[in-house]
Amino acid sequence: MDSFHYESVGLPSPSETVGKVITCKAAVAWSPGEPLVIEEIKVDPPQKMEVRIKILYTSICHTDLSAWQGENERQRSFPRILGHEASGVIESVGEEVEDLKRGDHVVPIFTGECGECAYCKSDKTNLCEKFRVNPFRSVMVSDGKTRFSTKEGKPIFHFLNTSTFTEYTVLDSACVVKIDSDAPLKKMTLLSCGVSTGVGAVWNTAKVQSGSTVAIFGLGAVGLAVAEAARGRGASKIIGVDINPNKFIKGKAMGITDFINPKEVVDVRLHQKIREMTGGGGVDYSFECVGNLDVLREAFSSTHDGWGLTVILGIHASPTLFPLHPMELFDGRRIVGTIFGDFKGKSQLPLLAHDCMCGKVNLDEFITHELPFEKINDAFRLLVDGKSLRCLIHL
Incomplete structure (x- = not known):
């Protein structure tokens, strides 16, 4: 087994690394907004209930971008190794x-x-009492220390329980999902966050039914994953909303039937336009994938009186509260948030991986660019400029 992995993915022999500190390359964020620096770091061996992984592929999503830009003061733990979408093999x-x-x-x-824990044993949530997502945690759960350091011994902080912009990383075993060895690791990278979140929002959170009408606000990777899943569930109308017209071409290939550029809607409010497109009633389901309160307001108002459901997927970093009067909920419209598409990661993600291998979710359309690790800053620029869905980084 070891010789197989050595030949196929470059996994060192056990005598070289197991139980030892590994020196490898990582893309280190030294301060907000500054280019990542690829340099040699030290990665400690895994401690009790931890795993050390050789990362083969990683990608960048807007959560990495927001953390890199330092949008939330409480997230400013630097130097830091970002990244949370990846795939690899256990070292x-x-x-x-x-x-x-x-x-x-x-x-x-x-x-x-x-x-x-009680959360993991409940079928009402996919949160975990101890290992749920915490963007402000920058150290390991077990001892409050990092497993990364510079060659001089200076600590480097963790990110989102993962830190994947490095050749080797250490995670709590609760945050590591084993998948079928026949699954293509390159594509499986997408299941760490964006695609799983969008697909799960449709399958698990909203439980979209055949013949339903859907509006998706924001056509990034998450929004298009919503579209892909809604098409698979037989939605009759899938309205995509985005200010970037280039997203419409990709959206059509992933199931979107109608498009709206909010900049071109000048005579009525956006939600009124959507109601007009659905016979006056509004959509059965809306998905807010932007992280903007004004957009969320329009998404909520675009749903059908009596049964409309809005699912929040966008990350809202602003402390401003949602402008919603409680009496509006008496009209039957509902609003709910979802983390990771309500998938229980370790127990349910392997099933999603199998569904992707069987063609129920087409992952190919999400990978728009591929770059070597040394060009990771170029990958960030592609995302900032709205030119990529997922740029796959080869380590």
């Missing part, structure tokens, strides 16, 4: 890790599943 495991072993093909997840 070594810490004590008491029983469900994972060296050589397993895995994807990291930013919101973990310990399997033991």
Whole structure:
């Protein structure tokens, strides 16, 4: 088994790395907004209930972008290794890790599943009491320390339970999902965050039914994953809303039937335009994938009186509260948020991976660019300029 992985993914022999500090390359964010610096770092061995992974592929989403830009004061722990969408193989495991072993093909997840707490045992939530997503945590759960350091010994902080912009990373085992070894690791990278969140919002949170009408606000990777899943569920009308007209071409290939550029809607409010397009009633489901309160307001107002459901997927960093009067909920419209598409990561993500392999979700359309690790700053620029959905980084 070890020789197989050595030949196929470059996994070192156990005698070279297991139980030892690994020196490798990482893209380090030293301060907000400054280009990432690729340099040699040290990665400690995994401790109890931890796993060390050799990252093969990683990608960038807007959450990485927001953290890099330092949009939230409480997130400003630097130097830091960002990244949370990735795939790779396990190099070594810490004590008491029983469900994972060296050589397993895995994807990291930013919101973990310990399997033991009351939350994990409940079918009402996918949150975990101990390992749920926490954007402000920058150290390991077990001892409050980092597993990364510079060659001089200066600590480098973690990000979103994952930190994937590095050749090797250390995660809590609750945040590592084993997938079928036959699954293409390049594509499986997308399941760490964006695609799973969008697909799960349709399948698990909204439970979109055949013949339903849907409006998607924001056609990034998450929004287009919503479209792909809604098409698969037989939605009769899928309205895509975005100010970037280039997104419409990609959206059509992923199931969107109608498009709206808000900049071109001048005579009526956006939600009124959507109601007109659906016979006056509004859509059955709206999905807000932007993280903007004004957009969220329009998404909520665009749903059908009596049963409309709005699902929030965008990250709202602003402290400003949502302008909603409680009496508006008496009209039957509902609003709910979703984390990771309500998937329980370790127990349910392997099933999603299988569905993707069977063609139920087309992952190919999401990978718009591929670059080597050394050009990771170019990948950030592609996202900032709205030119990429997912740029896959090869390590």
